[in-house]
Structure formats: structure tokens, C-alpha cells
Amino acid sequence: MTKGFGFTVSSTDGKARSGKITMPRGEVRTPAFMPVGTGGTVKAMYMDQVRELGADIILGNTYHLMLRPGAERVARLGGLHEFARWPEPILTDSGGFQVMSLAALRKVTEEGVAFQSHVDGSRHDMSPERSIEIQGLLDSDIQMQLDECVRLPAERDEIERAMELSLRWAERCKTAFGDQPGKAMFGIVQGGDDVALRERSASALAAMDLKGYAVGGLAVGEPQDVMLAMLQATCPLLPEDRPRYLMGVGTPDDIVRSVAEGIDMFDCVMPTRAGRHGLAYTRRGKVNLRNARHADDPRPLDEESSCPAARDYSRAYLHHLVRSNETLGGMLLSWNNLHYYQQLMAGIRGAIGEARYGDFTAEVQEQWARGDIAPL
Amino acid sequence: MTKGFGFTVSSTDGKARSGKITMPRGEVRTPAFMPVGTGGTVKAMYMDQVRELGADIILGNTYHLMLRPGAERVARLGGLHEFARWPEPILTDSGGFQVMSLAALRKVTEEGVAFQSHVDGSRHDMSPERSIEIQGLLDSDIQMQLDECVRLPAERDEIERAMELSLRWAERCKTAFGDQPGKAMFGIVQGGDDVALRERSASALAAMDLKGYAVGGLAVGEPQDVMLAMLQATCPLLPEDRPRYLMGVGTPDDIVRSVAEGIDMFDCVMPTRAGRHGLAYTRRGKVNLRNARHADDPRPLDEESSCPAARDYSRAYLHHLVRSNETLGGMLLSWNNLHYYQQLMAGIRGAIGEARYGDFTAEVQEQWARGDIAPL
Numbered sequence: 093m094t095k096g097f098g099f100t101v102s103s104t105d106g107k108a109r110s111g112k113i114t115m116p117r118g119e120v121r122t123p124a125f126m127p128v129g130t131g132g133t134v135k136a137m138y139m140d141q142v143r144e145l146g147a148d149i150i151l152g153n154t155y156h157l158m159l160r161p162g163a164e165r166v167a168r169l170g171g172l173h174e175f176a177r178w179p180e181p182i183l184t185d186s187g188g189f190q191v192m193s194l195a196a197l198r199k200v201t202e203e204g205v206a207f208q209s210h211v212d213g214s215r216h217d218m219s220p221e222r223s224i225e226i227q228g229l230l231d232s233d234i235q236m237q238l239d240e241c242v243r244l245p246a247e248r249d250e251i252e253r254a255m256e257l258s259l260r261w262a263e264r265c266k267t268a269f270g271d272q273p274g275k276a277m278f279g280i281v282q283g284g285d286d287v288a289l290r291e292r293s294a295s296a297l298a299a300m301d302l303k304g305y306a307v308g309g310l311a312v313g314e315p316q317d318v319m320l321a322m323l324q325a326t327c328p329l330l331p332e333d334r335p336r337y338l339m340g341v342g343t344p345d346d347i348v349r350s351v352a353e354g355i356d357m358f359d360c361v362m363p364t365r366a367g368r369h370g371l372a373y374t375r376r377g378k379v380n381l382r383n384a385r386h387a388d389d390p391r392p393l394d395e396e397s398s399c400p401a402a403r404d405y406s407r408a409y410l411h412h413l414v415r416s417n418e419t420l421g422g423m424l425l426s427w428n429n430l431h432y433y434q435q436l437m438a439g440i441r442g443a444i445g446e447a448r449y450g451d452f453t454a455e456v457q458e459q460w461a462r463g464d465i466a467p468l
Numbered sequence: 469m470t471k472g473f474g475f476t477v478s479s480t481d482g483k484a485r486s487g488k489i490t491m492p493r494g495e496v497r498t499p500a501f502m503p504v505g506t507g508g509t510v511k512a513m514y515m516d517q518v519r520e521l522g523a524d525i526i527l528g529n530t531y532h533l534m535l536r537p538g539a540e541r542v543a544r545l546g547g548l549h550e551f552a553r554w555p556e557p558i559l560t561d562s563g564g565f566q567v568m569s570l571a572a573l574r575k576v577t578e579e580g581v582a583f584q585s586h587v588d589g590s591r592h593d594m595s596p597e598r599s600i601e602i603q604g605l606l607d608s609d610i611q612m613q614l615d616e617c618v619r620l621p622a623e624r625d626e627i628e629r630a631m632e633l634s635l636r637w638a639e640r641c642k643t644a645f646g647d648q649p650g651k652a653m654f655g656i657v658q659g660g661d662d663v664a665l666r667e668r669s670a671s672a673l674a675a676m677d678l679k680g681y682a683v684g685g686l687a688v689g690e691p692q693d694v695m696l697a698m699l700q701a702t703c704p705l706l707p708e709d710r711p712r713y714l715m716g717v718g719t720p721d722d723i724v725r726s727v728a729e730g731i732d733m734f735d736c737v738m739p740t741r742a743g744r745h746g747l748a749y750t751r752r753g754k755v756n757l758r759n760a761r762h763a764d765d766p767r768p769l770d771e772e773s774s775c776p777a778a779r780d781y782s783r784a785y786l787h788h789l790v791r792s793n794e795t796l797g798g799m800l801l802s803w804n805n806l807h808y809y810q811q812l813m814a815g816i817r818g819a820i821g822e823a824r825y826g827d828f829t830a831e832v833q834e835q836w837a838r839g840d841i842a843p844l
Binding site: 131132133135136137138160161165168169170175176177387388390404405406408409411412413415416418419420422423 | 507508509511512513514536537541544545546551552553763764766780781782784785787788789791792794795796798799
């Protein structure tokens, strides 16, 4: 395995590209979907299962881990890979997004953000330097700059202020991160739904010569076409030889369309969260197992799937588990959903390699549109 | 595999005995511990795991399954084995115990018990005949008579009334069950904490020539010595060539001591319920992973265990999962606990086979008493 951090594009098809990110801990085939391991666990999954599904990298949440069990504790225990039993690469977010969405009494200044834990009310300060320090304590392979993500809709002035602050924080994170050959620190493009601000952010970050670039502040409720317009404005300004990561996205359709704009990496809680709420992602679209139509249906979710959760359990049984709030329901549907997402990514990579990404997109979208099998 | 239902004792050591129950769906090595699969799922476990741990048989709860998803529905879907993906033998209780402990507005008459569902308030009638009908719809291999289990402490008259009613219900269940060569219907000894009533119940049931006998109404809060006294009064009156099942028991120590009185089968929610609450059963006794002493402990629960949950995860990680209410915490600790229980049963069977059950009991009890490893 390589000692450095690298990214190679092996195929392109339009703006879509496939390749791999190499790091000492392993290779990540791109476009990649990163299952979210919020607090050191991909919810309701064994790590062995996550790996077997084809995930090359998972995401850890700095905010959650710094509060519980604590970054210094994780470091004493050998780092997040050892702690959570995931020896492959890990990407951590900066903590910024969850501070904005979960913490109480947050106050943003030039220095950083002060907040109260949603777990126990304890007070914390998060600066760009502290975020990088925490991500280092976790021994994260790909670390993210601290940014300020504003909730949309917002005034242009407010979006611009947060974007400019995020650029200054990117510089501070780059300095704090320093020279770590086997690891990477990514900048995050902000700018809300404003094309000019997105362009300003992307250009300024590109000039910093970072090892990778994320697009943040999207998938926060805006229409899909706004998200895609922001990618169209942003991706061409980011260096072609660096991975591009669209944070927190998304539905299978979001992913397929964002790959077409040149995105290489994704993360989203959707497959696991939806799974815990009785929702299955399949090649025939979303299936709500809570629906009474499944109560007497002996058929599996997808008889052609290679995932036991999709192939070997009846819809009637899954329906029963979901309705009874049985843990196994969330276990099976999270498994099914992560399997579907990883299969989708493998299909995307294959189609780009064969220069048939447009056809692939049309095929999967058509199958989603046809919908689920008819009730019995 | 045999076409009939049989029980063979292969070794005895004092009153303890080891052997096997044979049924068309498989063999059950005795003494056996049956994991509880309340609503068609052993909570937080995949059935493949349950089988791999060495369980030959699981228990299903008639009360839960009749309410959700419904016995007729399970029958349409091919029976409980097919529904829950457990092809090995299944024992079902009669529903009586949960009607008494969970249902609302229950009314016991000679005919049976009327009650309201704790799930949706719907009204149901459960007679001895209906209980056997439901267990047949579930396609249960070992079915239990409907009984009335009174809560202790209770007046002798009340205990006697319920015990005599249970005897009449046993006769009705025997008639309703009829002649099913590959399956069995067990009677249930009642009589509370009164030796004379227990003797009367056991003798009357023995005279019915049933395929197996349970001891019910224990492990409901009485001291362990009362439970053992009831077994001492009861077991000698039950035919030696029929399996004896102590319902709802219990702790590892309860099991070890009850085997010494001649019990062959057990079921208990303890390993899975305790697992979901952060409690681990180990050869060194109970370990509460919620305790802060584990927060920085990189050592596994039991480095010598063959169970990945016990051997491969740090106590610090388990502590973190439990404190954070992560599903994986309950998954891992249920796995560990069911593994420990099955290992204990294997040890019990081996010791009886070698006629060293007294030594075995002393050894495991001594190790429990020594307690967990010292904190770091």
C-alpha cells in the first residue's frame, strides 16, 4: 500500500469520472459512498457486514465523538479505527455542521464556535485548530476543515459572511494540519444557493492547493435542481486531479445526478436512518415496509439481490418486525439499504468505465419510476 | 431424522441427566437452553447467529404472535419456522402467562380467559382448545397446555383453585392436541410455593401420560430456595422417561442448580433483555458495561471466549455503545450472553456425561464468586 495520499482518475464519461483514492490504510474506489458511523458505529450494523457490502471508507462525526466518548479517550484507546474495529480509511467531518444543527447556545466568532453539548449541557469551544486536533486524535485519514454552514433560505449577506469566514478557517485548518503525507485535509465550498458566492468560495479554496475539496451546505432542504446548479457552478473551478466530495448527499437519484457533475464521494445517513424507520431502498425505488400491503406478502424485497436481507426474508416478516418495533427490522433494512447503495456505486463505477454513464442513469431512473412489484 | 417425538437419557449423575429430545425437525441436546424468540425474532440477533451459538430449539410466545402478526397469518405464510427463518424445533408457550402479566381486563372462567390486547385493546378469548389451535397454526413442535399462573405470594385457596383449573385445562388440551406423532404437548405443574399442591399437580399430570412436563409458576420473584424446594417435591413424581422443562428460568446459577434436581429444559429472556440493558454474563459472573470503570478499558469482556462479541471488542467500546444507546451495544451483548448460556449448557452436558456434575457446579460457582477482572 502507498505511503502517501493520492487520487487517480482512471475513466471519464462526460463530467463523470471513476478512479481511486489511495492512502496507507487502503484504497477507496470512486465514486464512493461512505456509510455514516456517527458515534463509532454504523447504526445497527456489524463492521464486518459494512466491509463485506463493499464500503472502502466510513465517516465518523467529530461532534458526536468529541462529546462521547471524547477524542482524547479515543486516542488513548488507539484511535478510531482500533476503537470501532474498522481498519480501513475513515473520513471525519469537522464537527461544524452538527454544532449548528444539534448543539445549544452556539455562538460563532472569528475565533471559532462556542456551544453546549446536546448530551449533557457541557460547554465546549471549537476552533479550526481544535477541530483538526480532534480529528488527529481520532487518527482520521481524511479530515475536514471547520466551516460555518448557514441554514437556507438565508440572506445573501449572511451566506457571504459565513462563506468568507469558512475560507479564513480553511487557511487556519491547512496550517494546523501541516504536512501529513498519508492523510488529507479537505476544504469545503460554501456559498449557499448563490452561484457567485459558490464560485468565489471554490476559486479561493482551489488556490490553497488542498488535497481534496468538499461541497458543503447542500442537501439541507433545497430543491434538487438548486443543488445541481451549485455543482455545475462549483465543480469546474475545482482542480481535476483532486477528489470532490458532496457532503451529506443523498438519495440514490441525487447521487446518480451529482456523479454526472463530477462528484467522487458521498456520505448520507439516509440508508441507515430510513432502514430504522421501515423504509427500504431497492432497484425498484423506495419501499415502505410499514404499509399494510406487505402484511401477507411472502415475497422477498428483491429476489435477485445478493444481500440476504433483501433476498431471504419475506416482506410479511419485515412488515411484522417494523410494525412491532423489533431491532431486527432496523438491522435487516439498514443492511439492505447499505447494500443497495454500495451496489449502486459499483454500477456507477462500472458504467463510467464502459463510457455508458448516460445509459446507466436512464436505466436506473426508469426502473425506479416503474416502481415496486404489484401487491398480491 | 426420526418421524416421532422421543426423549432419551444417555447419562445421569445424581438427579442430573443429559440426553436428547428427537423430533422430525431436529434433535435437542439436553439439558437445553431455549433462547426466547418472543414475536418471531430473538431480539437483536440474526437467526443464523442463534443457531451457530449451539441453540437446538427456540421458544415462541403464543400471546405475542396471536396478536401480531396473528396465528392465521403465520399459518398462511407457512408456519413460524418459515416465517421467522428458523427450521429447527420450536416450543411455544400457551399464552397463559403473558395474558396474566401483560393483557388488560382479563377474566378467568372455567371455559378459558377473556382479555384485551396490550397492543391495540382488541378483545380475545383464549380457551385450552384455542391455545392448542393457535400453537398448531404456528406449527409449533412442542406445545404447552393453557394454565393459570397465580402471582406469588397468594392465598393457598387461590393457588389450589388455579392449579385444579390448570389440571382440567390440561385434559382439554390433551384432547384438543390429539395424536400428532412428530410433536408433543406438555402439561404444566402448578401449585405455587405449596409442596402438597405441587405434588397433587405433578401426580395428576403424570397420570395423564403426556409427552413431557413443565414446571410453571416459578421464577416469579420467590427466593431461589423456594424454587428448588418445589423442584425437589415435583421432579420425583414426574416420569423419568419424559423431558422436564422449568419455564422462564433463569440465571446461570438457577440453571445449574435446577439441572441438579433433574430439569432438562429452560427458557429465559434474561440473556437478551440484560444484553439490551448493558449487562454481560461471563464466566466471571455478571459485568455491568454501563459502569464507568470500563470507560478506558481496552480489554475485551473475556479474552478466552470463542464469541467475537466477548473476545474482539474492548470494554471501553462496549461501554460507549451502551452509554450512547447504540443498537450495536444490545446486538453485541445479546450475542455474548446467548453464547455464554449455550456454553454453560454444553459444559453442563459434558460434566453429566463424565459423572462430574458436582465438581463442575462447584467450579463455575467459584469462578462467578471470584468476580470480574480488577479494574485497570
